[in-house]
Amino acid sequence: MKSLLKNARENKGLKTRELAQLAGIDQALISKFESGTRKPTKDQIIKLSQLLEIDYETLMVAWLKEKILYEIGDDEFALKALLLAEQEIQKNKKEIDSAILSANQIILDEIEKLKNKLQSFNHFELRQISKTLELEFIFKSIYSNGNSLSLEETKSVINDGITISGKSMQEHLEAINFQEIAAYIKDLSLKKTSLNEKDFLLIHNLIFKGIEFENAGKYKKESLILREMNLLFSWYETHKNNLNPIILASEIYLKILDINPFEKGNSLVANIIMNWILFQNNYVYAVAQKDKNSSSEYFSSLDEYKIKNDKSVFINYILKTEKENLIHAIQLNNK
Known part of the structure; x- marks a missing residue:
């Protein structure tokens, strides 16, 4: 230290x-x-x-x-004591996870009802809703990263190939790249592909496609990064079937920010991976927004996590966002 x-x-x-x-x-x-x-x-x-x-x-x-x-120190019983301490910590962690699930059961039940209602729509309705939600996902993702394209301008760029006057080439490329990313995670979700290093690095590379960044798709050159990422993928495999998908996705987001594996683009990757997991489990996008027009809820939830090691506030934020977005998706069918 x-x-x-x-x-x-x-x-x-x-x-x-x-x-x-x-x-x-x-x-x-x-x-x-x-x-x-x-x-x-x-x-x-x-x-x-x-x-x-x-x-x-x-x-x-x-x-x-x-x-x-x-x-x-080097006490002869030190390793045995450490093993017992690790077991106790794991036991306490399970109790904390159980408490988080219990504390959020009401909103989780509400989300499930909303998700089931959305899934009850016919194929044509779901397709129209999906197109709108995908556009909003692209717009919110690039906007939260400082892109100045409006929602309508983003739509024109990705759907009509129109160049927007006064906007930089990078801003256009960011919108196009996120359209490709949205299609990519949709394909991964349909195939039920598990989170893995190959797709993780490819997603980072897609963010910077056509935009100059020599380290796109490459971890930082730090000795612990590869080890931490392998632990992340192992953690996901262990918990993907026993954690609620929204809680799983929220925790993955925090873990990616903790590891900070890339020189830049970490929060974008965290957002994409979180939404990949949500989409794979038939939820709608829940973009964690940090732009100037959003509330301080995102930042305060992260601060709470970093300072107090309390992930529950961020999980609550994502649960709330997911519920709001499901309500929004259902309302789109009435327009």
């Missing part, structure tokens, strides 16, 4: 004195954190993570590891 803190501070060009002033922590303590002679508190870890732009999970894992090693 000490090297994480020191390297991050030096990379930002800060002196220990300057970091101490920004963090409100004594300069001598900063030096001791970097030399390993003192350990930060959890509150100090949160501050340093934000100021030095160190991934919060990475720093917390390093901090907890050192706390554990300090407490147990």
Whole structure:
């Protein structure tokens, strides 16, 4: 952990004195954190993570590891104790997951009723609704990423191949790329394809198709990324049949943001993968929006997750979004 803190501070060009002033922590303590002679508190870890732009999970894992090693050292029973602790943590996690499911059972039941009502429509009605929802998915996805195309302009670009005056070539390409992505995840869903590395990387590559980015479809060159991604795919396989699909999709979104596997485009990929899982289970798109016109609910739910390690607020946000979008989809049939 000490090297994480020191390297991050030096990379930002800060002196220990300057970091101490920004963090409100004594300069001598900063030096001791970097030399390993003192350990930060959890509150100090949160501050340093934000100021030095160190991934919060990475720093917390390093901090907890050192706390554990300090407490147990090389005691002969240390490994047995760690195994028992891991089992206890897993047990507690299952209880938390069960509590989340129980707390949201009412809205989950409401969502299921809405989904069944939508699925009761005839093929022609569903096709018309699907076309509208797909256009909205493309528009919301690119708009939340800073694209200035309006909904109607997006429709003109992807359906009619029209070039919109005053809009950049990149903005046009983003709309076209997301049309291809929407078709791709629809195809994966119909084939019941499981989440895998090949399609995960291809989706990232499609986001930047025709747009200059040499690392499209490639993980960051960090030693832990590949391991973390393999753990993600394994986690998905383990839980895809025993977690509610909306909760599964929400957790996948958070896990992708935690791993942060790409140089850029991580939140876009997280959104696409989440909606792939939803679509595969006959739900409608639930784009997690972070644009200037949306409420602060998205950001506050992520903050709650990062600071308190409480995923329930974000899951609630996605459940609410999914319910609203199902109601919207049903209403489209009456227009």
